[in-house]
Amino acid sequence: MLNSHQSCNIGFVGLGVMGKSLALNLADHGYKVAGFDLDPNKVKDVLDTEQSERRSDISEARIIGCKTLKEMLPKLTTPRVIVLLVPAGEPVDIICRQLIESGLEADDIVVDCGNSQWTDTIRRESEYRGKLKFFGTAVSGGEVGARFGPSLMPGGDADSWKYLQPMWEAVSAKVAEDGSQIIKNIPGDPVTEGEPCTTYLGPNGAGHYVKMVHNGIEYADMQLICEAYHLLRSLLGYEPEEIGKIFEKWNQGELNSYLVEITADILQQYDHATGAPLVDMILDSAGQKGTGRWTSISATQMGVPAGIISESVYARALSTLTQERENASSRLIGDIELGDIDPTAVEEAIKNALYCAKICAYAQGFQIMRAAQEEYNWQFNFSDIAKIWRGGCIIRASFLQKIAIAFTENPNLENLLLADYFADALEHKQKGLRQAVILAAQSGIPTPSFFSALAYFDGYRSEILPANLLQAQRDYFGAHTYERVDAEAGEKFHTFWQEENRPERKV
Numbered sequence: 009m010l011n012s013h014q015s016c017n018i019g020f021v022g023l024g025v026m027g028k029s030l031a032l033n034l035a036d037h038g039y040k041v042a043g044f045d046l047d048p049n050k051v052k053d054v055l056d057t058e059q060s061e062r063r064s065d066i067s068e069a070r071i072i073g074c075k076t077l078k079e080m081l082p083k084l085t086t087p088r089v090i091v092l093l094v095p096a097g098e099p100v101d102i103i104c105r106q107l108i109e110s111g112l113e114a115d116d117i118v119v120d121c122g123n124s125q126w127t128d129t130i131r132r133e134s135e136y137r138g139k140l141k142f143f144g145t146a147v148s149g150g151e152v153g154a155r156f157g158p159s160l161m162p163g164g165d166a167d168s169w170k171y172l173q174p175m176w177e178a179v180s181a182k183v184a185e186d187g188s189q190i191i192k193n194i195p196g197d198p199v200t201e202g203e204p205c206t207t208y209l210g211p212n213g214a215g216h217y218v219k220m221v222h223n224g225i226e227y228a229d230m231q232l233i234c235e236a237y238h239l240l241r242s243l244l245g246y247e248p249e250e251i252g253k254i255f256e257k258w259n260q261g262e263l264n265s266y267l268v269e270i271t272a273d274i275l276q277q278y279d280h281a282t283g284a285p286l287v288d289m290i291l292d293s294a295g296q297k298g299t300g301r302w303t304s305i306s307a308t309q310m311g312v313p314a315g316i317i318s319e320s321v322y323a324r325a326l327s328t329l330t331q332e333r334e335n336a337s338s339r340l341i342g343d344i345e346l347g348d349i350d351p352t353a354v355e356e357a358i359k360n361a362l363y364c365a366k367i368c369a370y371a372q373g374f375q376i377m378r379a380a381q382e383e384y385n386w387q388f389n390f391s392d393i394a395k396i397w398r399g400g401c402i403i404r405a406s407f408l409q410k411i412a413i414a415f416t417e418n419p420n421l422e423n424l425l426l427a428d429y430f431a432d433a434l435e436h437k438q439k440g441l442r443q444a445v446i447l448a449a450q451s452g453i454p455t456p457s458f459f460s461a462l463a464y465f466d467g468y469r470s471e472i473l474p475a476n477l478l479q480a481q482r483d484y485f486g487a488h489t490y491e492r493v494d495a496e497a498g499e500k501f502h503t504f505w506q507e508e509n510r511p512e513r514k515v
């Protein structure tokens with residue numbers, strides 16, 4: 009606890025899905041919260057929920073509502089801590105300006121917990137310096153996570169972190185020694201033991217950058233699961249409920265993850281109105297708010313190969329062309345040739361394909377952060393990042409424990425694929441990925457992220473790639489020069505392709 013029970017320890021602006029849940033979580037851990045939302049119904053809702061969930065031995069309201077920001081500020085202990093859980097973008101700046109106008113001071117800390125773009129967080133930190141301390145803390149875990157223990161990814165000035173650390177460690181998800189999350193989900197009875205799923209990630213936009221990459225991996229993870237489902241459904245003719253049970257089985261082993269778990273549940277749900285599997289009644293047009301796209305853009309800007317993440321963004325984009333796809337489906341005919349298949353063997357191949365492709369997707373995510381720390385002067389501890397993703401967040405999965413171990417054993421690991429555990433897994437299971445890709449190609453089932461994962465794996469393990477020819481092409485049309493395999497690194501050569509005998513000169 010930060011201060012006396014008379015004043016509020018923390019203010020909340022935005023009491024929607026995430027704000028309400030995180031405010032109640034803080035209250036469960038003994039913090040008193042003052043909340044404001046543009047929508048007075050949201051304020052009423054959180055107050056009603058707090059009252060209905062309050063234990064009988066607690067007499068005082070743990071959350072109080074405010075009608076304006078001006079009303080909130082005097083209710084907060086100083087330095088004031090104000091959490092923003094509003095839509096990313098302009099609302100964050102609007103509120104910062106309003107808070108300054110309402111009397112916020114230079115030592116007060118404004119914590120942006122939304123999915124803000126990390127470049128905005130860097131800008132805001134410097135723009136508001138001297139007026140308020142702007143600190144980023146990205147949150148993952150959705151509504152339930154925020155309520156009972158999310159993964160929190162803080163970034164900003166180290167002094168603010170010291171102040172926030174006890175609060176964030178209290179409310180974040182907790183994991184046991186084996187890396188599994190300790191889950192209780194009981195209002196008023198929070199988990200207090202275990203390792204907290206939060207750690208200080210660095211200055212400026214570090215927290216929001218790491219969350220962005222988390223979401224990039226999330227996009228890939230979800231798309232790969234969807235591709236596995238598509239193969240099981242269209243190739244083997246299984247019904248959603250049957251596939252749900254397969255995912256349930258897979259969730260007991262190395263594929264154990266929150267996303268596989270919810271997929272199993274979703275596929276076994278029937279539509280109340282029609283009795284059809286619910287998944288069949290949902291329009292196949294995927295939404296996105298931007299974090300996956302930002303990850304792909306950041307990777308591309310730094311020259312990091314992150315094809316699986318990018319393909320997952322493109323797959324969502326392609327899915328939205330609903331009318332175009334419907335028109336094209338009768339004009340563009342697939343030349344399909346599929347021989348006999350053994351369902352049991354194919355099911356096993358798809359399972360292994362999913363596992364191998366997931367390893368490659370996570371490897372790409374960590375490669376992006378590795379490049380980013382050089383580019384933006386951060387010092388990430390990749391083992392710690394894997395650790396805070398073991399519980400609370402959407403991509404929580406058993407194998408994050410293995411990733412944490414891999415980076416603990418070798419903090420300078422060049423690529424996750426090279427860690428013994430993952431290299432061995434890929435060696436023994438890659439056949440499944442190859443079979444899945446072959447069957448998808450033969451049957452005309454689009455599995456872009458599986459294809460991309462295999463290409464990444466084969467590309468990364470290739471000593472020789474045809475980039476030598478590509479360099480020659482660039483030199484041919486644009487005199488872009490090339491390096492020679494038998495010369496010093498960095499020495500550039502150009503062939504005068506249009507001259508007689510095509511002489512080569514060192515440039």
Ligand SMILES: NC(=O)C1=CN([C@@H]2O[C@H](COP(=O)(O)OP(=O)(O)OC[C@H]3O[C@@H](n4cnc5c(N)ncnc54)[C@H](OP(=O)(O)O)[C@@H]3O)[C@@H](O)[C@H]2O)C=CC1
Pocket residue numbers: 021022023024025026027044045046047050093094095096099102103121122123124147148149150151
């Ligand atoms: N939902 C999720 O699973 C996750 C969301 N996030 C991020 O968390 C943030 C909040 O998301 P979420 O809770 O889902 O969003 P919601 O839309 O449920 O809640 C946002 C709330 O903020 C209010 N609001 C908007 N502008 C202001 C303002 N100027 N002053 C006061 N209140 C304001 C909104 O009011 P009104 O509706 O009247 O505009 C709304 O009640 C977003 O950045 C989101 O990307 C992060 C992780 C997971």
Ligand SMILES: O=C(CO)[C@H](O)[C@H](O)COP(=O)(O)O
Pocket residue numbers: 123147148149150223226295296297298299300402
């Ligand atoms: O951050 C999240 C989870 O980690 C949010 O749920 C996010 O909104 C998901 O992204 P998108 O809407 O683009 O699928």
